[in-house]
Amino acid sequence: MxxxxxxxxDILNNVIAPKLKGVGFRKSGLNFHARSGEIDWCVNIQKARWGYDEDTASWDFAINLGLTTSLCxxxxxxxxxxxxxxxQCVLRSNLK
Incomplete structure (x- = not known):
């Protein structure tokens, strides 16, 4: 385990984080945040309960996305x- x-x-720190940091996101744990003008862009990496699926040889996690503004x-x-x-975002979605 x-x-x-x-x-x-390793996937988070060597693949996902560098890509997001490269476009201006800051990282805190499994959360990422970037501000562009009035808009706050938020990303969260949510690990699945079991993580790695040996039957399909694949990782199971979700990427949660959100947008908000200070006014909202x-x-x-x-x-x-x-x-x-x-x-905390008013608009939310996720990718699985």
């Missing part, structure tokens, strides 16, 4: 965050 966790961390957060009576999470 430790090898599977290490493989996931204020209208929803949520304090604007410096590093908003997908769960």
């Amino acid at each position: 430790e090898n599977i966790k290490k493989q996931f961390q 957060q204020e209208l929803m009576d949520v304090s604007p965050a410096a590093f908003p999470l997908v769960s």
